[in-house]
Amino acid sequence: KPRFNVLLRDDKSFPYILIRRDHEAPQIKKYRGSKMDQGDYFGPFASAGSVMRTLDTLQKAFLLRTCEDSVYSVRTRPCMLHQIKRCAAPCVGLIETEDYQALADQAADFLRGKGADLQKRLAADMEAAADDMEFERAARLRDRIRALAHVRASQDVNPEDIEEADVFAIEMDGGVSCVQVFFIRAGQNWGATAHYPRHEREQTPEEVLSAFLVQFYDKRPPPKLILVNKLPDQAELIADALELKAGRKVEVRRPERGSKKDLVTQAARNAGEALSRKLAETASQTRLLAEVAKVFELETPPERIEIYDNSHIQGTNAVGGMVVAGPEGFIKNAYRKFNIKDTSIEPGDDYGMMREVMRRRFSRALKEREEGNG
Template sequence: MADTKSDTDGTALTGHACIQSYLKTLPASPGVYRMLDAQARVLYVGKARNLRARVSNYARPTGHSPRIARMIRETASMMFLTTRTETEALLLEQNLIKQLKPRYNVLLRDDKSFPNILVTKDHPYPMIRKHRGARTQKGAYFGPFASAGAVNRTLNQLQKVFQLRNCSDSMFDSRTRPCLLYQIKRCSGPCVGLISEEDYAASVRDAERFLAGRSTKIQESLAAQMAEAAERMEFERAAALRDRIRALTQVQGAQGINPRGVAEADVVALHMEGGQACVQVFFIRANQNWG
């Protein structure tokens, strides 16, 4: 809650003096801060790895840009929320900026959303890629993820397992020989006919089943294919299938399985103690914790 500070004569503090008055009670922990004007309107939302150190920068009388100096002069009170990690503070900051649209925040005021994974449906050989914003393109969307890093790590592992393309349609149509991703076994080479449309479609279905949380049958199928390849002495194919199973196991371990019955949810927990509030958010998609 915002607390308006007053001088010894009862005059409300503003600007540097107001900000300085909060430093004695601020923790040196990650969190989010809000700067408010005399009418309790939010001027600015920021996040910090160390709240006390970050806010102390605003208490300095000099060294600020004209925009920040003007914001400091208008500040009449502040609000604070501590978080467990800097990443949690970043997510909270993004949500507050989108919700409150403070006048002095010049970033993150657009409709930029959390990232998703998109499996396209407008091409005979669908691609898999990261997607932000409105879901205007035809395809299957999975998410949202808490960060672009979580999406990139998942896509990296999915490419190892299902070997779906991530190139643009124009690049796909112009290829005459397989690219480097095929050489390092991250793509099955559909652009030059190294996999049939039917087999590629099967890989797409498996990727969608995995992203929807139905991965057990995929592992069983890959294990059966690996055993069959070994019996036929197709050892190179068996080794490739083994690597795909290993990659699938790694990405499952990184996601963290949630209790049965919680297929999809945004879990928000709030605990208040001693005048401070702790907020924790989990994104659960397809029985898996995506961050």
């Protein structure tokens, strides 16, 4: 158990890319949560944005469908994605099943880090198509090669040296910390994310990182290699625990030289820059809250500000929204949406909708306070 408590606020699971294998025309999609569906999972990615950028490239390159089975089964003509060359339209038979499955296999090979070999095969196929005067097919292969080259240029790390790893770097200033995480899978950088764990001011970087790693992998599978810029307290114990969780060897290492050291140094540089931005934003927010206290004649600056608004579509689909701000800026994981349930409220009655939102919000707050959770 860590000596100090460190609160990792962003505890949601990271997204994956899933190529489903339970359908004759495999679907490619973003996936988050337990791995229940049959298929090939690739990840984790640092963010939904990283996944969507990669999916966008894979659609351009391999023309795989993203539609759900319920939509696929009722198609009678190609959809817009086929028209803009993002889908091969297996739903209406514009590609043979075997050929479509070959595209799915190529996409999986690319995500497994076999992009260089795949590009060579596609280049050979393009030349053969040109020799046979199949110029339209050659053009499609050319576009596929270009799309893959673009994403490989932005994601390659060192496929021969680092196959699978998570990279952690912590920087600390004035009792505030930033942990930068790189995800390396199949020799490719699948994005980075920054975390700002809450902890006691007297904690050292090694203590914070130790507690952070324990929480980070609580519900996530660890990779074979974990690289760090500060060797965490109880590093061997953490590695042993992760080995039990993964059922295989897991190494926690602070590299001293080579490409692994370069990668950790880059992560530390990113962490320092992110921390500087965070501290600047916090200082600005502190000044703003001090002004709010002055204008409203408050004894102290507010710790939490909630902002509410309503919306509807010509009197239907009424919802209320709440956003929250505090000393560190907007607190996105505290945002809430309220579906208006009171059928007696007249369409477009903003006051009635706001009354329901306020009642539900503060009824819940009072209940949480009584239970000792608020």
